[in-house]
Amino acid sequence: MTSPARQRILDTATRLFYTEGVRAVGIDRIIAEAGVAKATFYHHFPAKDELVTAYVEDQGQRQRALADELPEGPGRERLLTLFERMGEFGSLPGYRGCPFINAAAEYPDRSHPVRKAVAAFREWFRDLMLSLLKDARHPTPEETADILMIVRDGVAVGFDLDDPAVVRASIRETVTRVLGPAQELS
Amino acid sequence: MTSPARQRILDTATRLFYTEGVRAVGIDRIIAEAGVAKATFYHHFPAKDELVTAYVEDQGQRQRALADELPEGPGRERLLTLFERMGEFGSLPGYRGCPFINAAAEYPDRSHPVRKAVAAFREWFRDLMLSLLKDARHPTPEETADILMIVRDGVAVGFDLDDPAVVRASIRETVTRVLGPAQELS
DNA sequence: CTATATATAGACAGACCTGTCTGTCTTCAA
DNA sequence: TTGAAGACAGACAGGTCTGTCTATATATAG
Incomplete structure (x- = not known):
């Protein structure tokens, strides 16, 4: 191939x-x-742009593959594990921020294929979190998915621009505050 | 001058x-x-780099000037107003993301003056939020300042990469979930 | 065997980049 | 009045960038 x-x-x-x-x-x-x-x-x-687009799309594929490796379990646990994994990656020595956010910073035009690929990744990621929230029987899955998207971006940026140890120590508390108390199984 | x-x-x-x-x-x-x-x-x-550094430092100055315009009031209210203002800026047509995050994406070297200027802004901003949290008698001001930093970055990025209306609608709920219930005045 | 796909090396064009330099003009202060 | 500071226009050097092109080699499928 x-x-x-x-x-x-x-x-x-x-x-x-x-x-x-x-x-x-x-x-x-x-x-x-x-x-x-x-x-x-x-x-x-x-053209170079097509390589850049391929790079961003490939990053999307890798993220999906990573998500497939999430262990089975209830939605809330998987959500916490997802953010835990972000903490692991963000603490690695070579971490330079989110490749999508960084690429978007260099491609201001929203109609450019690179930005389309970034948007596609973000839609997928939000949908993933939304499905986990629904699985967890969260009372406000849509609203909470939007909020978790904000948290995801903030974490991805913070690991590059701030002390990774500080960000990592904040993740679990951030997500639990956003999620609120666990829902009873009906 | x-x-x-x-x-x-x-x-x-x-x-x-x-x-x-x-x-x-x-x-x-x-x-x-x-x-x-x-x-x-x-x-x-x-050299061009000195212009870039001046640009980033100037952005820091403008942010400080903006913060000085925050209306007087209790810390919690000022914090909410601060994020409300981010929502106003982020919804403007010309919004292209956070200038610090974007500049950092193009300057990977953490020892570069541009990154130093970015770091200086971030320290100032976290300190600002920390002082507002202490004023609001928040039980965990340090921890919460770190979390609000994550929220700030997520919001700044989301306004550029997602639908601004959605992000704006999420801000207040995000901050209140992170802050928790208002503290009693002792 | 031959045709096609894939690979190699590297010259080349033309645009654009940063930074230097020459030389002129105005303003203002000593 | 003289001299310094700041601004102007624009040529120029030297490098880098993207993308094209020529020419050759190799492997595989028909």
Whole structure:
């Protein structure tokens, strides 16, 4: 399906785009570090923007795969585990913020494919939390999903801009305050 | 103090950096739109990075000025008003996200002056919320300040990436859930 | 065997970027 | 009146960026 060269390009671009920013990384650097010819690059990605879009979409795929690995259990527990996982990732040494938020910062045009990919991820993520809230029989799942979206973004940003230990220590308390007391099983 | 030319450069840069991103805007564009000679630009800002730093620091100053305009009253009310104001700004047509978060996305190096300026703003903002929480006699002001910082970032991001009306409708409920019930005056 | 797809290396064009430099003009203060 | 500060216009250098192109090599499928 995907050729090794294409994969090497995408992997290299992912690493460089995430750690240094999209505009900060040129094509020449990517092809050099991926060990690929320029023609090969433009064969797979007709323009840089398409590589950037592929990068963002691929991040979405990885997030979905990560969500699939959430252990079974009641919705409330899975929700807490989801945020716990964010805390683990955010505490890793190479964490540089949310790739979607960062990419959006460099692509102001809301009609650009990159922003579309960001929007698609966000809709999926909100839906995921919404379904977990419904499973937990939360009294206000829609409203709470919107609030948890705010928390998600704040956490993702805070791990990059503040002391990760402080943010991590705040996550569980934040989510429990937002969720309120656990609902009785009817 | 500040010459008109310098001010015109900074104003133009602010507008362009905020709406299009820092790396997306070149010096030539700034001097053209500011109506300034190149030599004048480099007289006031020896390098582009210093202009970017000045831009971020200036944003910090504006935020402080905005906070000074908060009406008098009990801490809890001022806190709610603070977030209400974020909702007003975030709903404006030209809103393109938090300038600090966006700038940080383009400057990964934490030791860079731009990141220092971002960190300085964030410390000030957390301290502001902390003092308001203490004024409100909140039982856990430190912990809650950290949580409100998460909310602030989430709100700032959400206004750019999601439907502003939805975010705005969520703010008050988010903050009240985080704050918990109002404290009795002792 | 041959045609196609995929890969390699690297020159090249043209745009754009930052930053330097020359030279002129005005204003204002000593 | 002289000199310094600040501003102007714009050429220029040197580098980087994206994207195109030529030319060649290899593997595989028909």
